[in-house]
Every structure is written in C-alpha cells, then in structure tokens.
Amino acid sequence: MAIPRLRPLLLVAVLLLRAFASLPTQAAARGGLDPSPGIADRKHGSSSRSLLQDQPEITEEMVRGYMSNFELESAIQDFGRRCANISRTYSIGKSVNGSPLWAIEISDKPGQREAEPAFKFIGNVHGDEPVGREVLMQLAYWLCDNYLKDPLAALIVENTHLHILPSMNPDGFALRRRGNANNVDLNRDFPDQFFPNNDDIKHRQPETRAIMNWIKQEHFTASASLHGGALVANYPWDGSRDTRKQYYGCPDDKTFRYMASLYSQSHYNMSLSKEFEGGITNGALWYPIYGGMQDWNYIHGGCFELTLEISDVKWPKASELLVIWKQNKMSMLNLVASLVKTGVHGRIFAADTGRPIPGSLMVKGIDSKINASGSFGDYHRILAPGQSYEVVASMEGYRPKRTRVMLGREATNLDFILDPDGAVRRTKPLRNDCGCSCNDNSNTGKPFLLREAYLWLYLLALFFLLALYLLFRRRMALRLAAHRHPPPKRPVAV
Known part of the structure; x- marks a missing residue:
C-alpha cells in the first residue's frame, strides 16, 4: 500500500496550516535622608503654597450638599446598574477604617482585556479637597448619557478603558481633614526616587498600597488626580535631588508639558492664570514634595500622571460644584481622548512564533521606557506632537528594531x-500607516516579511502538496485496477 507514504506530506501540510494560523494580524491603534513632608518648606520658606497654609474650619454649612461616603457608595452602585452595558464597579481595597475604595470602569467591553490604552482619574486624595469626588461622578454620568450621541464620548468609550476612583481618602473626608484616619498625607506616602521614603511596605498606608497594587494589575497609560486649593495643571518632577525650589523636569518633560497644556487650554480659564504661565507648572518649581503619587506612577508604572488643581477653594460651596464641573468637562474629556488621538501605538510580536510579546519601547533621547502589555503585546506611547522621533522596540532574547516617525497631530500606528537573537532570516520591511519601515539597529536593511508574502508562500506550498497527493492517488488507483482485472494470458502453442 502507498498510503503510509502520504502521511509525511499530510503532516507537513498540517504544520504549515498551524503556522499560518499563528501569524499576527495588524493591530489598529485606538489610541540620604528621609525628609518629612515639610522638609522643603523648612529650608525654603518661600516655596510653600497657599493650600498648605492655615485653612478655615470646615463647617456643617460647607459640607451640606456634598455626598457623604454612604451616599457616594450608593451613587457608584446606582451608576453600575444604570450603565451596566458600558461599565463595571469594583473595589481596589479598603481604607484604614474599612471603607471600600470603589472604582468605576467605563468601556464598551468593561472588565475585558483589550489592546487599548487605559486611563485613570483619582479624586479626594486629600480629605479636605472633596471637589474631585463630585466632578468625577458628573463625568461618569455624562459619558453614560452621551456615548451614543456625542462623538467624543463615543471615542472614549469605544477605544479606551477609563477607570474612575472618586475617593481615595474617604476617612479623611469623613474627618474633614487632609490626612487619612492615621493623619498621614497620602500624597507623601509613596516610595520616593530621591529619598528612601516608605521603603517598608508594612508602614505604608492601606490606601497607598491599594493604589500601588491597582497600578500593577492594570496597564495604565496615563492618569490624573484631582485636587483643590489652586487652579493649575502640575507635572513631574514633584521634587528635586537637593530639595531646592527649582525647575526639575523628568525625561518626558516635553510630553508632560503638552498634556498639562492640553488640559489648561481646554479649561474655562486655567490658561489665563496670572500666577502660572499658561496655567501649568512643574511641581518642583512650584514647591518640592517627596513621596508623591504622580512621580511614583511615572517611574514604576510607566503611567504619565498629572496633578490637577481644579478649584481655587479647597472646599467650595456645594452650589458651585456644577459650575466647576462645566469648567473642567472639556479638559477631562480631551485629556482622556488624547490617548487615542495622538502618540504612537501598536503591538510587539515575536517573528519565530508570530505571537505578541511584552517587549519595551524607548524613544531615542528620552531616558524612559514603557512596557507592552503581557496579554496582547500592545503599547501606547504618549509623545508631544509635531516632532520626529526614533522609536526602538526591544526585549531580552530578541534583536531590537527601530524606526523614525514624524508625529503629526494624529496618532501613528506602528x-x-x-x-530572536542569532536569526539569519532576511525579511522585507513592514510598512505602517506613517509610511515608514521598521528596521533593526544594524542598519543593514534586514526587514520583515509582509503578511501577504506569507500567505502566497503557504498557498504555493499547499498547492504543491495537493498536486503530489493527487498524483499518488492516481498511481494507486491504477495499481489497484491492475490487480483486480489481470490481462488475458497468451495462448500456449502446442
């Protein structure tokens, strides 16, 4: 029988089909000493800002009209029921006194992992700055009511995962003071790059640990925390190495200035500030702090965070809350939408398996990197538009690849x-929507194979195997026919 001879050919065909099925598809982008909190203020008295000075006592009249912690929790659960199709509610942990830290996720696929950027808003970091918790609930309800009819709302819901934590410090709010139930300022409780603040996790506050674990669980691209007592968009670094009041920019200073300016210019009057040029400020220039949340986000989470002061008064009258929401509405929406509308987005794949890998992305001249997600290998790199960038993707065990892109006002997919290290295959350049090719750092022109080239290769191989298979079938059929009908014997001469 000749059938066993076909088994190797059929095995090769199956392997080719499996390899073809594992090919990647093109991803569409949617988008010294341990100083106490006041060390800088003691050394440089002029660096203290007004919101750290004596504040008027918070009276019952001031509190009236604000949601209590119980009412806020009820509002979050009510939102989850009312907008269940585009949201989910969950807790990231508990406060010192056991209050759940409730969060809302808004997306067309809430709770699911997607190759999309994620943004988080955090309110009420300081207990005596409750404006953020009210404004963030307004934002959630506005998205719920408008995502089917407003293009900007639809863009955010369909192309991002927006997470909202209305209150990080419910205990401080209930006590009407800045710190939490242990009277610790939560925006001084994170590990610090310049001083070994809070290195012992056992001494870190539960609210702080909850935020740090949250960032490890979710792959946030950017975020913002909402505060009161000034009107300005603050960006890293928040402190300086020598604790002096000075401009101390982070590696992504241009990008942070762009993000802060986007918020300020979209605001009703933030950009008109007489105190802060353009309505934005570098944190260390305003006044240095240590153990702040935004610097930790950027360093340890690759998450670009702003600290937004959205009200000149720390605890304004409840009658003013709607006005404050309207003044910040477009700023908040535009900041989240910028994750999709600008920057460089894409996925990182392994050439040998075709599968996504959690590589990292760096930009030449910027000493920071972001990591692609482990689920889809997707990355979302925020960059200031209107410039040319050399982008490098890398991962241990693989050869890095780089390309140059000219980033306009729209996002670039790449x-x-x-x-793998030591690979000798030569490939063709992968073309992308910016019209550039992604070559490795050897500058030898070794490129990628396009998906279409793989397709034709496998189709030709399958056609060849099919032809061989049919040929063997024909030969077998002829042999079987010969055995069943032997030719007549010649007559024997006698």
Whole structure:
C-alpha cells in the first residue's frame, strides 16, 4: 500500500496550516535622608503654597450638599446598574477604617482585556479637597448619557478603558481633614526616587498600597488626580535631588508639558492664570514634595500622571460644584481622548512564533521606557506632537528594531516584529500607516516579511502538496485496477 507514504506530506501540510494560523494580524491603534513632608518648606520658606497654609474650619454649612461616603457608595452602585452595558464597579481595597475604595470602569467591553490604552482619574486624595469626588461622578454620568450621541464620548468609550476612583481618602473626608484616619498625607506616602521614603511596605498606608497594587494589575497609560486649593495643571518632577525650589523636569518633560497644556487650554480659564504661565507648572518649581503619587506612577508604572488643581477653594460651596464641573468637562474629556488621538501605538510580536510579546519601547533621547502589555503585546506611547522621533522596540532574547516617525497631530500606528537573537532570516520591511519601515539597529536593511508574502508562500506550498497527493492517488488507483482485472494470458502453442 502507498498510503503510509502520504502521511509525511499530510503532516507537513498540517504544520504549515498551524503556522499560518499563528501569524499576527495588524493591530489598529485606538489610541540620604528621609525628609518629612515639610522638609522643603523648612529650608525654603518661600516655596510653600497657599493650600498648605492655615485653612478655615470646615463647617456643617460647607459640607451640606456634598455626598457623604454612604451616599457616594450608593451613587457608584446606582451608576453600575444604570450603565451596566458600558461599565463595571469594583473595589481596589479598603481604607484604614474599612471603607471600600470603589472604582468605576467605563468601556464598551468593561472588565475585558483589550489592546487599548487605559486611563485613570483619582479624586479626594486629600480629605479636605472633596471637589474631585463630585466632578468625577458628573463625568461618569455624562459619558453614560452621551456615548451614543456625542462623538467624543463615543471615542472614549469605544477605544479606551477609563477607570474612575472618586475617593481615595474617604476617612479623611469623613474627618474633614487632609490626612487619612492615621493623619498621614497620602500624597507623601509613596516610595520616593530621591529619598528612601516608605521603603517598608508594612508602614505604608492601606490606601497607598491599594493604589500601588491597582497600578500593577492594570496597564495604565496615563492618569490624573484631582485636587483643590489652586487652579493649575502640575507635572513631574514633584521634587528635586537637593530639595531646592527649582525647575526639575523628568525625561518626558516635553510630553508632560503638552498634556498639562492640553488640559489648561481646554479649561474655562486655567490658561489665563496670572500666577502660572499658561496655567501649568512643574511641581518642583512650584514647591518640592517627596513621596508623591504622580512621580511614583511615572517611574514604576510607566503611567504619565498629572496633578490637577481644579478649584481655587479647597472646599467650595456645594452650589458651585456644577459650575466647576462645566469648567473642567472639556479638559477631562480631551485629556482622556488624547490617548487615542495622538502618540504612537501598536503591538510587539515575536517573528519565530508570530505571537505578541511584552517587549519595551524607548524613544531615542528620552531616558524612559514603557512596557507592552503581557496579554496582547500592545503599547501606547504618549509623545508631544509635531516632532520626529526614533522609536526602538526591544526585549531580552530578541534583536531590537527601530524606526523614525514624524508625529503629526494624529496618532501613528506602528507594529514591531522582533527576530530572536542569532536569526539569519532576511525579511522585507513592514510598512505602517506613517509610511515608514521598521528596521533593526544594524542598519543593514534586514526587514520583515509582509503578511501577504506569507500567505502566497503557504498557498504555493499547499498547492504543491495537493498536486503530489493527487498524483499518488492516481498511481494507486491504477495499481489497484491492475490487480483486480489481470490481462488475458497468451495462448500456449502446442
């Protein structure tokens, strides 16, 4: 029988089909000493800002009209029921006194992992700055009511995962003071890059630990915390190495200035500030702090965070809350939408398996990197528009690839396929929507194979195997026919 001879050919065909099925598809982008909190103020008295000075006592009249912690929790649960199709509610942990830290996720696929950027808003970091918790609930309800009829709302819901934590410090709010139930300022409780603040996790506040664990669980691209007592968009660094009041920019200073300016210019009057040029400020220039949340986010989470002061008064009258919401509405929406509308987005794949890998992305001249997600290998790199950037994707065990992009006012989609170390294959350049090719750092012109080239290769191979298979079938059929009907014997001469 000749059938066993066909088994190797059929096995090759199956392997080719499996390899073809594992090919990647093009991803569409949617988008010294341990100083106490006042160390800088003691050394440089002029650096203290007004919101750290004596504040008027918070009276019952001031509190009236604000949601209590119980009412806020009820509002969050009510939102989850009313907008269940585009949201989910969950707790990231508990406060010192056991209050759940409730969060809302808004997306067309809430709770699911997608190759999309994620943004988080955090309110009420300081207990005596409750404006953020009210404004963030207004934002959630506005998105719920308008995502089917407003293009900007639809863009956010369909192309991002927005997480909202209305109150990080419910105990401080209930006590009407800045710190939490242990009287610790939560925006001084994070590990610090310049001083070994809070290195012992056992001494860190539960609210702080909850935020840090949250960032490890979710792959946030950017975020913002809402405060009161001034009107300005604050960006890293928040402190300086020598604790002096000075401009101390982070590696992504241009990008942070762009983000802060986007918020300020979209605001009703923030950009008109006489105290802060353009309505934005570098934190260390305003006044240095240590153990702040935004710097920790950027360093340890690759998350670009702003600290937004959205009200000149720390605890304004409840009658003013709607006005404050309207003044900040477009700023908040535009900041979240910028994750999709600008920057460089894409996925990183392994050339040998075709599968996504959690590589990292760096930009030449910027000493920071972001990591792609482990689920889809997707990355979302915020960059200031209107400039040319050399983007490098890398991962241990693979050769890095780099390309140059000219980033306009719209987002650029850019996928990378990394060859394993020692690979000798030559490929064609992968084209992307910016019209550039992604070559490795050897500058030899070794490129990628396009998906279409793989397709034709496998189709030709399958056609060849099919032809061989049919040929063997024909030969077998002829042999079987010969055995069943032997030719007549010649007559024997006698």
